[in-house]
Amino acid sequence: MPAREDTALAQGxxxxxxxxxxxxxxxATAMGAFVIGSGYVTGARADWATEMRALKxxxxxxxxxxxxxxxxxxxxxxxxxxxxxxxxxxQDKAEMAEAGIADLNIRAREAKGEDYLDIGWERDRVDVLxxxxxxTFFQTVRGGLVTGLYNQKAIWPIFGYEGESxxxxxxxxxxxxxxxxxx
Amino acid sequence: MAAPFAQDDDSVVVIIGTGAGxxxxxxxxxxxxxxxxxxxxxxxxxxxDYVNDEWESFGQLAWTDPRTTSGDWRVAKDFxxxxxxxxxxxxxxxxxxxxxxxxxxxxxxxxxxxxxEVDGANLLDWPLDADEMAPWYEKAEEKLKVTRxxxxxxxxxxxxxxxxxxxxxxxxxxxxxTGRMAINTDWYDDRMPCQQTGFCFQGCKWGAKWSSAYxxxxxxxxxxxxxxxxxxHAARILHDDSGRVTGVEYFDENGDLHMQKARIVAVxxxxxxxxxxxxxxxxxMFPDGLANSSGQVGRNYMRHLTGSVYGxxxxxxxxxxxxxxxxxMQDEARHDPARGFVGGFELETLxxxxxFMAAFLDPGAWGREFTxxxxxxxNMAGMWIVGEDMPQEANRVTLSETEDQWGLKVANVHYxxxxxxxxMRDYAxxxxxxxxxxxxxxxxxxxxxxxxxxxxxxxxxxxxAEDGVVDRNGRTHDVPNxxxxxGSQFTTxxxxxxxxxxxxxxIRQADHIAREMSAGSL
Numbered sequence: 277m278p279a280r281e282d283t284a285l286a287q288g289x290x291x292x293x294x295x296x297x298x299x300x301x302x303x304a305t306a307m308g309a310f311v312i313g314s315g316y317v318t319g320a321r322a323d324w325a326t327e328m329r330a331l332k333x334x335x336x337x338x339x340x341x342x343x344x345x346x347x348x349x350x351x352x353x354x355x356x357x358x359x360x361x362x363x364x365x366x367q368d369k370a371e372m373a374e375a376g377i378a379d380l381n382i383r384a385r386e387a388k389g390e391d392y393l394d395i396g397w398e399r400d401r402v403d404v405l406x407x408x409x410x411x412t413f414f415q416t417v418r419g420g421l422v423t424g425l426y427n428q429k430a431i432w433p434i435f436g437y438e439g440e441s442x443x444x445x446x447x448x449x450x451x452x453x454x455x456x457x458x459x
Numbered sequence: 460m461a462a463p464f465a466q467d468d469d470s471v472v473v474i475i476g477t478g479a480g481x482x483x484x485x486x487x488x489x490x491x492x493x494x495x496x497x498x499x500x501x502x503x504x505x506x507x508d509y510v511n512d513e514w515e516s517f518g519q520l521a522w523t524d525p526r527t528t529s530g531d532w533r534v535a536k537d538f539x540x541x542x543x544x545x546x547x548x549x550x551x552x553x554x555x556x557x558x559x560x561x562x563x564x565x566x567x568x569x570x571x572x573x574x575x576e577v578d579g580a581n582l583l584d585w586p587l588d589a590d591e592m593a594p595w596y597e598k599a600e601e602k603l604k605v606t607r608x609x610x611x612x613x614x615x616x617x618x619x620x621x622x623x624x625x626x627x628x629x630x631x632x633x634x635x636x637t638g639r640m641a642i643n644t645d646w647y648d649d650r651m652p653c654q655q656t657g658f659c660f661q662g663c664k665w666g667a668k669w670s671s672a673y674x675x676x677x678x679x680x681x682x683x684x685x686x687x688x689x690x691x692h693a694a695r696i697l698h699d700d701s702g703r704v705t706g707v708e709y710f711d712e713n714g715d716l717h718m719q720k721a722r723i724v725a726v727x728x729x730x731x732x733x734x735x736x737x738x739x740x741x742x743x744m745f746p747d748g749l750a751n752s753s754g755q756v757g758r759n760y761m762r763h764l765t766g767s768v769y770g771x772x773x774x775x776x777x778x779x780x781x782x783x784x785x786x787x788m789q790d791e792a793r794h795d796p797a798r799g800f801v802g803g804f805e806l807e808t809l810x811x812x813x814x815f816m817a818a819f820l821d822p823g824a825w826g827r828e829f830t831x832x833x834x835x836x837x838n839m840a841g842m843w844i845v846g847e848d849m850p851q852e853a854n855r856v857t858l859s860e861t862e863d864q865w866g867l868k869v870a871n872v873h874y875x876x877x878x879x880x881x882x883m884r885d886y887a888x889x890x891x892x893x894x895x896x897x898x899x900x901x902x903x904x905x906x907x908x909x910x911x912x913x914x915x916x917x918x919x920x921x922x923x924a925e926d927g928v929v930d931r932n933g934r935t936h937d938v939p940n941x942x943x944x945x946g947s948q949f950t951t952x953x954x955x956x957x958x959x960x961x962x963x964x965x966i967r968q969a970d971h972i973a974r975e976m977s978a979g980s981l
Contacts, residue, residue: 345826348827349833418825422818423514435834436836437836441656442665446654448654448655448656452615455621
């Protein structure tokens, strides 16, 4: 539905332009992701932003936070978690994801009295997740992240993984035996 | 008649599978002037096609056709549709293997005699022994250009090996070295030496590691006696009223069914596909599956003990730089029941890239306990346990209700650990952890077995027809012109990586088949 997407994108862009840094920060929640305009989600530091195609923006923001809470790496920026769960923002997956996030919020309110995104401490959000880790929705999201997050080449340098090496001639002259602390 | 061969040419030997067993058998027969048609379910990929990327390579090479699983092994829960990480391609799993090339220890040919009766285990002696296998091992080592053998030098030690070696020496272990590897340390057979690139599991882009895909297969084809049909998926082995096999039905990549006539059929599709094919070839004469009068087809599935230990240090290791399997400790490979188990195990270095580490370190785990380990990826060292697991009748391949893209019932793989397996794994986890602890590891991670790469048993070799599926030459007890040529022949698994033994058995089998053919008895 290109027309609707275009509208959402335009509204999102307008909203983003209209926001000051202070407004961005004041809107920040637990994860630093929040909804601007209709159909646009951005990070607190405005270091990522994505327009929504099928998911409600607040649902996507919760999903991004859930992804970080499942595989928390403090040196990996939000943008990579966004990329890892963006696949749910499609017509064929949005219904499942909306239902899952709705359930997540119900559980969050029952256990902690707040929507998932509003829970301030990771350990409290993890409590909510632990209670639902047997559910299909949780396992779908977690399983998808194993490749969706860790197979992003952009994050490999953060983990000190160098990836492809054949084109560089392997490591025979690039440190395959350079360990200094073994005698 | 020179290759390619006509489908109604009933003078050819049809080999199903082109890996360490089938690929070697095909070449060895072709060199002796025997006409061979090799049916390979996968496509043809060569070093220029391989990719230094774990998931992309997995998509290119791995067997991902459906399989099902059961039993209490954790693989059935974490990777229920992927019991094995093996290859569907010309060359089979020799594209993926790490290259460790070890002979069985003499006592391992006689596990039942050496270990005695083990409750719940279906142990049996091989009808072969170390003396009889020695000349075939020599031929296999020469073919694979195994390092530290026959004057060939060993590979240099990588970072991961140096950590491993220092830890082993701290614990007093003596037999520690960079392995006997089918990875060149010099130019051999126009294949260059190793460049320490890593990604051995993804296919060696230099061709420094031996794989039948670019050695035996093209050598056999060059004789004019071997035709390899890629993307040809064997469906059923046919037989005549006398109980001799006559040909193989297979699907081509378009899904069209063909039949290749055969004088002899050799099955080498690995320990899942070989018994699956025999079971799917059931007929009114062989209602329980071809060559299954013993009821042992599919049984005694073994996968080696496996399990890994990763150690995290406060200083960098960069374990992924260099060969994946960079060294070995063999002191624990002996049989010494005082340790609380029969049989033994090898420890071998191993590394995974970040994407596979995330998938395999602790499948299903999440949260900071898991991610804080991955955060230390550059400071990790890793090792793999390869130990002898017990053959058990109930650990078996059967036909699943699930069907594949050709409408053929797929293999269900059932596996549960034997008490001996658990005792050995716990002991090995402890050894591995103490090796790293002795060097100041800040954390050690005993890691569960991955989807199996060493798949053994399921058509085991036996002296007596009632105890197994094939005889001492890999010929089925029931059908005189039907052979099994892969790791499914293994009577027991021993503690060593199986490829060298599969290759040695294939060379020996080729000699047997050619001799019987010239004698007119096959």
